Amino acid sequence: MPRERSMSGTIPSMETTHDELKDNTIIIASSHVVRARCLIAHPQTLPALFGLFRQGFLPRDTHIVGYARTKMDQAEFEKRATSNIKGADDPETANQIEAFKQRLSYVSGGYEDGESFDKLNTHLQEIESHYQSKECNRIFYLALPPTVFIPVSQHIKEHCYVSKGGVNRIIIEKPFGKDLESARHLLLDETFRIDHYLGKEMVKNLLVLRFANVAMGACWDKNYISNVQITFKEPFGTEGRGGYFDEFGIIRDVIQNHLLQVLTILTMERPDIRDEKVKVLRSIPPVEKEDTLLGQYVSANGKPGYLDDHTVPPNSVCPTYAATTLWIHNPRWEGVPFILKAGKALNEAKVEVRIQFKDVTQGIFKDIARNELVIRIQPSEAVYLKMNAKTPGLYTRAIPTEMDLTYKRRFTEAKIPEAYESLILDTLRGDHSNFVRHDELDYAWKIFTPILHWIDGKNGQRPKPSPYPYGSRGPKELDGFIKKYGYKRADDAYFWPVTNMASL
Numbered sequence: 001m002p003r004e005r006s007m008s009g010t011i012p013s014m015e016t017t018h019d020e021l022k023d024n025t026i027i028i029a030s031s032h033v034v035r036a037r038c039l040i041a042h043p044q045t046l047p048a049l050f051g052l053f054r055q056g057f058l059p060r061d062t063h064i065v066g067y068a069r070t071k072m073d074q075a076e077f078e079k080r081a082t083s084n085i086k087g088a089d090d091p092e093t094a095n096q097i098e099a100f101k102q103r104l105s106y107v108s109g110g111y112e113d114g115e116s117f118d119k120l121n122t123h124l125q126e127i128e129s130h131y132q133s134k135e136c137n138r139i140f141y142l143a144l145p146p147t148v149f150i151p152v153s154q155h156i157k158e159h160c161y162v163s164k165g166g167v168n169r170i171i172i173e174k175p176f177g178k179d180l181e182s183a184r185h186l187l188l189d190e191t192f193r194i195d196h197y198l199g200k201e202m203v204k205n206l207l208v209l210r211f212a213n214v215a216m217g218a219c220w221d222k223n224y225i226s227n228v229q230i231t232f233k234e235p236f237g238t239e240g241r242g243g244y245f246d247e248f249g250i251i252r253d254v255i256q257n258h259l260l261q262v263l264t265i266l267t268m269e270r271p272d273i274r275d276e277k278v279k280v281l282r283s284i285p286p287v288e289k290e291d292t293l294l295g296q297y298v299s300a301n302g303k304p305g306y307l308d309d310h311t312v313p314p315n316s317v318c319p320t321y322a323a324t325t326l327w328i329h330n331p332r333w334e335g336v337p338f339i340l341k342a343g344k345a346l347n348e349a350k351v352e353v354r355i356q357f358k359d360v361t362q363g364i365f366k367d368i369a370r371n372e373l374v375i376r377i378q379p380s381e382a383v384y385l386k387m388n389a390k391t392p393g394l395y396t397r398a399i400p401t402e403m404d405l406t407y408k409r410r411f412t413e414a415k416i417p418e419a420y421e422s423l424i425l426d427t428l429r430g431d432h433s434n435f436v437r438h439d440e441l442d443y444a445w446k447i448f449t450p451i452l453h454w455i456d457g458k459n460g461q462r463p464k465p466s467p468y469p470y471g472s473r474g475p476k477e478l479d480g481f482i483k484k485y486g487y488k489r490a491d492d493a494y495f496w497p498v499t500n501m502a503s504l
């Protein structure tokens with residue numbers, strides 16, 4: 001099994017400053033040129049590095065070297081590397097971009113031949129020869145298709161690792177395989193597997209909400225919680241990205257990784273973080289067909305259907321929407337359904353966790369809305385608790401209302417960091433706690449591989465997803481599906497003007 005240096009298993013210090021960072025870290029920010037917009041690396045990687053740079057979080061001598069097959073000169077690389085930075089028309093930002101460019105350089109080379117990596121190493125040594133400190137660290141960020149992860153990381157280790165006095169770290173991005181078996185082939189030593197949801201502010205906040213509040217902790221189990229929904233909604237379709245998407249589908253794209261990560265943080269016992277996340281995953285059996293709803297968007301209101309995307313194979317049955325219910329067999333969560341829903345081309349952009357509590361004891365109250373705790377991950381980060389209160393006045397009536405912690409109202413001065421900023425900073429600090437450990441990945445695939453093989457038609461005909469109109473909430477079966485797991489839409493109770501105390 002691969003080794004992974006684990007600096008921290010507990011909640012990382014929230015007060016780490018850049019004084020603790022080492023000097024002279026080198027980041028290889030890329031290894032391929034992203035097609036559509038011709039950017040180097042993931043569109044958010046270089047803006048994140050710039051964000052860290054402008055806030056003083058990049059160690060003093062950090063230099064960023066792009067590496068890809070495309071031949072280009074320094075000026076072209078600088079242009080591409082900074083083209084995705086927002087706010088460049090502001091003079092201060094423009095000055096900072098100019099300063100950031102001084103940290104950039106580029107080497108072109110192949111993925112398969114050692115000579116190219118020797119050339120890269122010579123380039124790195126030349127840069128490092130100007131550093132004051134003897135300790136040089138190198139971070140290799142592989143924004144690459146998985147087919148070349150292995151050869152590239154082998155070449156990096158053979159030709160580009162610093163041998164003395166510094167550390168080497170490799171960052172990789174999903175997809176980490178397509179199922180359990182293919183993921184096992186990709187297990188690499190000492191890697192930081194990025195799931196960018198683990199860098200999102202509200203996902204990080206889950207730990208604090210749960211473990212820094214006795215009141216939350218006290219009702220966080222099967223005795224109080226009826227059902228949980230973790231929802232990902234995007235208001236746009238694949239639109240030209242169908243070639244990639246069709247091979248993967250929505251479960252591999254979003255559910256097996258991002259939403260499952262949210263679920264594990266929501267349900268694990270007290271940190272040690274990564275050990276506890278793995279324990280939860282081990283308690284979840286593979287998803288059943290009966291607990292799965294699949295959908296595919298069709299043309300509506302002038303918007304194209306999935307099959308209208310010219311990059312999608314004709315008659316594809318790839319799901320662009322899925323709802324899957326997971327069960328955790330442990331004493332805390334036995335019997336509580338966790339519904340993970342994700343879809344493209346829906347009615348809104350939203351990622352949230354919705355925890356619905358059980359009904360209050362009948363008797364004093366009837367038809368009263370359930371409490372719901374909603375953690376809005378994006379957009380407009382918020383935590384709000386739907387609860388019942390007495391209507392002001394001389395009569396005793398309960399109305400549903402919210403206790404509302406909407407971030408932009410409560411923390412007016414705060415800048416919420418981008419997920420990639422936060423995760424790259426963790427890598428610089430050598431903190432693995434927000435990255436996906438190899439055994440975690442293995443268990444995550446065990447949960448989803450059987451259902452994915454069924455969807456892929458490995459043992460028979462591929463299931464046909466239910467159509468849903470572009471811009472809708474999803475397939476028509478959705479509300480029945482969720483209801484089956486005990487979810488009660490607050491509709492009637494919520495908007496009904498009053499809920500009476502039965503006996504008063």
Ligand SMILES: NC(=O)C1=CN([C@@H]2O[C@H](COP(=O)(O)OP(=O)(O)OC[C@H]3O[C@@H](n4cnc5c(N)ncnc54)[C@H](OP(=O)(O)O)[C@@H]3O)[C@@H](O)[C@H]2O)C=CC1
Nearest residue numbers: 229231354374376380381382384402404405406473479489
């Ligand atoms: N940041 C915020 O959004 C905040 C909102 N509030 C307030 O809280 C109150 C309630 O908010 P909230 O509960 O989030 O919003 P809603 O009352 O709109 O409920 C949303 C939930 O209901 C489901 N739903 C929506 N439409 C239907 C339908 N036609 N049939 C069945 N289910 C449906 C949604 O499912 P699906 O997701 O699958 O579509 C989602 O689970 C609002 O007054 C809001 O202003 C308060 C603080 C912050």
Ligand SMILES: O=C1O[C@H](COP(=O)(O)O)[C@@H](O)[C@H](O)[C@H]1O
Nearest residue numbers: 174196234253254258351378419
């Ligand atoms: O990994 C992915 O995530 C994005 C959504 O990320 P977000 O930070 O904008 O929520 C999704 O669009 C993409 O299909 C998927 O591959």
